[in-house]
Amino acid sequence: MTETTAPPTQYDGLSADAFWSRIAPHLRRYLGLCEVSLEEGQRIYDAAEEEPLSERRIQEIMDYVKKCRINQMKLNEEQG
Numbered sequence: 001m002t003e004t005t006a007p008p009t010q011y012d013g014l015s016a017d018a019f020w021s022r023i024a025p026h027l028r029r030y031l032g033l034c035e036v037s038l039e040e041g042q043r044i045y046d047a048a049e050e051e052p053l054s055e056r057r058i059q060e061i062m063d064y065v066k067k068c069r070i071n072q073m074k075l076n077e078e079q080g
Helices: 016-030 038-047 055-079
Strands: none
């Protein structure tokens, strides 16, 4: 029969709760599960390559925006 051991209760002198309170924000960021700061977002935006849009794609976007606006106007009219 194999012996099972309980997980450690201290990590670098910290309790398990204190350890996870300290490490969780870093882990979320590493996994991409948290929002970036405005400065980080600006750096990402500035580093992104420019991607030209075709006239067709621009028209598709504009049609979508117009459709959403019309739907919102209809919803507002129904709500009175």
